[in-house]
Amino acid sequence: MCLWIGWGNNEHLKEMKEKVIEVKNLVKKFGSFVANDHLNFDVYQGEIFGFLGANGAGKTTAMKILCGLSAPTSGEVKVAGFDIYKETEKVKRNIGYMSQKFSLYEDMTIAENIRFFSGIYGISPSDRKARQDVLLQNLGLESSKDTLIGSLPLGWKQKLAFSVAIFHEPRIVFLDEPTGGVDPITRRKFWDLIYEAADRGITVFVTTHYMDEAEYCNRVSIMNNGRIEALDTPEKLKEQYSAKNMDEVFLKIARNTE
Amino acid sequence: MINVQHISKSYKEIQAVSDISFEVKKGEIFGLIGPDGAGKTTLMRILMTLLIQDEGQATMGGFDVIKDYKKIRKMVGYMPGRFSLYQDLTVEENLNFFATVFQTTVEENYELIKDIYIQIEPFKKRLAGKLSGGMKQKLALSCALIHKPEILVLDEPTTGVDAVSRKEFWDMLKKLQAKGITILVSTPYMDEANLCNRVALMQKGKVLNIDTPQKLVENYTRKLYAIRANDMHQLIQDIRAYEKTDYAYAFGQYLHVTGNEDDVEATEFESYLIQKNHTKLEVFDIHPTIEDVFMDRMGEQ
Structure with missing residues (x-):
């Protein structure tokens, strides 16, 4: 059942929704440098949450913490209901991750990649078989399961990488600039996949440098110098900053505080 | 300033660039616009004399990319897609190194890079590997300019760069253009096409269209x-x-x-x-x- 349909306007549903990410006063320091300065935000189930910010604003640091790859200096963080300090392994089991840089193994076939990731997440062979059939059918790749990833066009790789990242049905999927470098049509088709995942109740946490993509998120946060400077639906942010589009909102926030 | 005639290049069975022709005039900013796999990097590497084409001819500043490669290398500045400065040298050392390789000094051409270098000068003792993305980009551009090239070739300088830094980078390019430098730049961001004088839209090794951004838009006659x-x-x-x-x-x-x-x-x-x-x-x-x-x-x- 689709509740968090795209392009905003659904905040009245928030109360009904479960929090899948809870961040309270998150601080991360590297020596004297404060990479994350008291971050506070919640992300709800099935939401598409855009995590924006200038280069060096602290996005990657925060994302690593949410994925259980780095411990905060202080603050409370719960992901998929698990404590990020004590239940790191449970966090990792309940999330998926995909970035432009790390996706699938180029020198393995589609089926081998699926088998590999299924093994890591403890998916039984029979479940794997059934899910693999659905995945290949959805992407129209039934006849290509023995094709090496390295020989596929970038657009296909990214669609597959996304499908594999949610193959173990995680509560949340983290997407780090998933559409970098792909052509404009493929970029839009990739967002169709994001919507489908959100419709199935998977929370999508996404970073991007394409400001038109910020418009497709239910809510957007914008980071600058380690702090979250703004967080709301694209509609409200545009109103608040008297901006025509998210590009203007972003420029106003990121330029002002430099 | 740049002349490309029927250039083709394939890697085994993959046709990376297929029969591409265009010209870039002196002082122009010419954009190669297209996604990954369009052939932008291959084409630039051919023009930079780092790769030899299978077919076709190309000249840079009137020099042939195969026969006159040494002359071309002296007169062009190149910023490759991947950060390719020495990570274990400082900002200052990198700049001095590139100046020395081209038998010049930082002082001699400082005027050209001043506006850009001044922004990273406070960090001149820092190792290049420890710079932020935006600062690396400025250092790479300074190094590409230090021998006062007539042509500047930039391979996706703004990929993965945030919207604010992208706008600043294009402001820098406009200033360099005003100093008479011819610029060939590639980008996957379609909106950056408007900042070029002319662009080639590229996809899968082919040119879809070459024109000014204004004409490209005017020639679209469908109702939208x-x-x-x-x-x-x-x-x-x-x-x-x-x-x-x-x-x-x-x-x-x-x-x-x-x-x-x-x-x-x-x-x-x-x-x-x-x-x-x-x-x-x-x-x-x-x-x-x-x-x-x-x-x-x-x-x-």
């Missing part, structure tokens, strides 16, 4: 509509199912929609969508962006 409604996700599904729709793509807060015949009117889309119970409906015709033009040409291929 912007549509939005309360429930955008449902809207895109309904509009795609409509028999009079050719294509519908999300463009920020609107959908961009074309009819399968040129005479489909806004009112037809509107009444169809009202019948589908859409609320807060807006339908109006718009001028295309470069991205619309690109997608339209891609669809034709």
Whole structure:
């Protein structure tokens, strides 16, 4: 059942929704440098949450913490209901991750990649078989399961990488600039996949440098110098900053505080 | 200043660049616009004399890319896609190194890089590997300029760079252009096409179109509509199912929609969508962006 349909306007549903990410006063320091300065935000189930910010604003640091790859200096963080300090392994089991840089193994076939990731997440062979059939059918790749990833066009790789990242049905999927470098049509088709995942109740946490993509998120946060400077639906942010589009909102926030 | 005639290059069975021709005039900013796999890097490497084409001829500043490669290397500055400075040298050491290789000094050409270098000068004792993305980019540009090249070739300088830094980078390029430097720049960001004097739209090794950004947009003659409604996700599904729709793509807060015949009117889309119970409906015709033009040409291929 689709509740968090795209392009905003659904905040009245928030109360009904479960929090899948809870961040309270998150601080991360590297020596004297404060990479994350008291971050506070919640992300709800099935939401598409855009995590924006200038280069060096602290996005990657925060994302690593949410994925259980780095411990905060202080603050409370719960992901998929698990404590990020004590239940790191449970966090990792309940999330998926995909970035432009790390996706699938180029020198393995589609089926081998699926088998590999299924093994890591403890998916039984029979479940794997059934899910693999659905995945290949959805992407129209039934006849290509023995094709090496390295020989596929970038657009296909990214669609597959996304499908594999949610193959173990995680509560949340983290997407780090998933559409970098792909052509404009493929970029839009990739967002169709994001919507489908959100419709199935998977929370999508996404970073991007394409400001038109910020418009497709239910809510957007914008980071600058380690702090979250703004967080709301694209509609409200545009109103608040008297901006025509998210590009203007972003420029106003990121330029002002430099 | 740059002349490319029927250049082709393949890697085994993959045709990376296929029969590409264009010219870049002195003092022009010429953009190669296209996604990964369009052939932009291969073409640039051929022009930079780092790769030899299978077919065709190309000259840079009148010099042939194969025969006169040594002359070309002295007169062009190159910023490759991947950060390729010495990570274990400081900012200052990198700059001095590149100046020395080209038998010049930082002082001699300081005027050219001043505006850019001044922004990273406070960090001149820092190792290049420890710089932020934006600062690395400025250092790489300074190093590419230190021998006062006549032509500057930049391979995706703004990829992965945030919207603010991208705008600053293009401001720097405009200033360099004003100093008479010819610039060939590639980018996957369609909106950056508008900042070039002329562009080649590229896809899968081929040129789809070459023109000024203004002409590209003017030559798009189809009727294009912007549509939005309360429930955008449902809207895109309904509009795609409509028999009079050719294509519908999300463009920020609107959908961009074309009819399968040129005479489909806004009112037809509107009444169809009202019948589908859409609320807060807006339908109006718009001028295309470069991205619309690109997608339209891609669809034709």
